Amino acid sequence: MERKTVISAYAKINTYLEVVGKREDGYHELHSHMQLITLSDTLTITTDDTQPFSLLLRCDRPEVPTGEDNLILRAARALFARYPMRRLPRIEIDLEKKIPMQGGLAGGSTDAAATLIALRDLLYPAVTEEALCTIAATIGADVPFCIRGRRGAQSARGIGEILERAPELDARLTLVLVSPGTAVSTPAAFRALDAQADVCRMQDAEARFSAMLEAVGSGELSRIERASFNCFEEVIFSMQPRVGQVFAQMRARGADMTRMSGSGPTIVGYFENAEAARRCADAFCESGFDAYLASPLCAAADH
């Protein structure tokens, strides 16, 4: 029998990101507030249990690698390895890619998370979300968040693995995401940050992170703006001045709050006024940038 399921894979933004230390094994310890947003890829998964097992990925964008390196296939393989089945069906996955790649929006990670959820629902209904997150962590640091984040915003500590439900942004905000057209490699961003060791390792990191979570809880965007932070901004702006220019333009074009997401380079403008957001996105498009409109994904909705 052929079965088909369609699932959205949502991009993530960081409203707060600070590296607070480095462990002896080289991993960075951080404080982060993350929320999924409505900008999404779409995965259509078709299984056919009358056919022998095979696993195939197709994507509508030729620049997306569809070989075994793709996090979608890595996630599927990891799930099958953890829960071997006597007979797996034929599986075809069609990926409609909307999330800009290498943008600090966790595009690949969220595709992997959606794959785990959809295949669990289709083939392993008894597997819990916790068990799925254990597999997710073997695929990438952001993948467990991309599963849990579907239930609402999260704070992350440790090396990103200690996730907790956190206050969330108002779903009525309009976000303008602009790709400055450059790519940032996450390891290179961390190396650059390490070279400036003193810039953001301030002693009151814990107090400032708590203040941020309280600010998000208050729902007041001006307060969130004052408390929010991304320690990668200065580093990336000096490596790639164009990213800093987009940040400045976002402010000049009326954003109530502007932050880079993750290690960049996507710049996110937060707007209380949807019409102002639309005008800002249009202005970026007119000057040749890729700009996207989205809203925060909130817990109340069922995803």
Ligand code: ATP
């Ligand atoms: P992060 O925010 O987690 O650092 P990112 O959003 O910056 O991630 P991705 O869009 O996940 O970056 O892409 C990083 C690289 O991962 C791509 O250049 C691509 O080669 C590879 N990749 C593997 N699987 C996928 C996928 N499903 N979608 C996009 N890229 C993928």
